[in-house]
Amino acid sequence: MKLEAFFPLATYPEANTEVAAANAVAFAAGIGAGLHALAIDADIPDVSNTLSRLLLDTPEMIRRAEVASLKSGEHLLAAVRERASAAGVDVTTDAIAVPLASLGDAAARHARYFDLSLIGWExxxxxxxxxxxxxxxxxxxxxxxxxDVPTISSIDHVAIAWxxxxxxxxxxxxxxxxxxxxxxxxxITVLDEKPLKEKDAxxxxxxxxRHRRLPAEAVPVNAEDCPIAETLQQTALHRGCKLLVMGGYGHSRFRDFVLGGATEGIVSDLRLPVLLSH
Known part of the structure; x- marks a missing residue:
């Protein structure tokens, strides 16, 4: 069965770049997946009062911000369609407008209808x-x-952080x-980062x-006081891996996310494509 990937695009206040569009299409092509790109545009409520209208022309500022968001979304979706056509990737595109505080919730809600999500990380x-x-x-x-660099290639060697x-x-x-x-x-199993219940995990x-005919090899390593995220990524890169698979540790707290150490290390210093699952 063909995979279907979801690709949400930020448009405001800081929009994704065209590199994100190129990488998403290249990754979808590399795994033979279809791609659905969704531009999430800004819907900014007018909460101005009489004084702010006089001094700042708040409604006009809101209008300009929403127009800028819409244009960014249209530009990014056009880039996705153009690159998908050249790469032979089946693509669909859409756009929605949501309040800024609901951007993440809207993306997560749409993502539930697809096999996986691709995020152009910056x-x-x-x-x-x-x-x-x-x-x-x-x-x-x-x-x-x-x-956010154009380095996506075929995903023929996968690392698992285990x-x-x-x-x-x-x-x-x-x-x-x-x-x-x-x-x-x-x-990849890091032996000296935390106590493991099974040394041969x-x-x-x-x-x-291997029992399921998958070409797997155990790679035990020692971090030796190196941050766990750096150890995992450097080991994967040294072995020529094109994707790192790992669990996403963390929880939400009033719309803020508290990330585990390994997950925070990955998002702070991403060195190769990483699949995070929670």
């Missing part, structure tokens, strides 16, 4: 971060963060369609995957 873009965190923790679907936990097991299950397409699977998972 570390210095708070709008994209808010959108990404909402989709990761609110959609119930796996979310793949794509770096510690035997529930969220790691959920990530492996969510990544199954991608694992079945891989020619190599590296299961990586080999146990590798054996189960």
């Amino acid at each position: 570390a210095g873009n708070p709008t994209v971060r808010m959108l990404a965190e909402a989709v990761i923790f609110g959609s119930g679907r796996p979310t793949i963060l794509l770096r 510690d035997g936990s529930r969220v790691a097991a959920r990530a492996v299950a969510d990544a199954q369609p991608l694992l079945e397409r891989a020619s190599r699977i590296s299961i 990586g080999e146990r998972l590798a054996a189960r995957l």
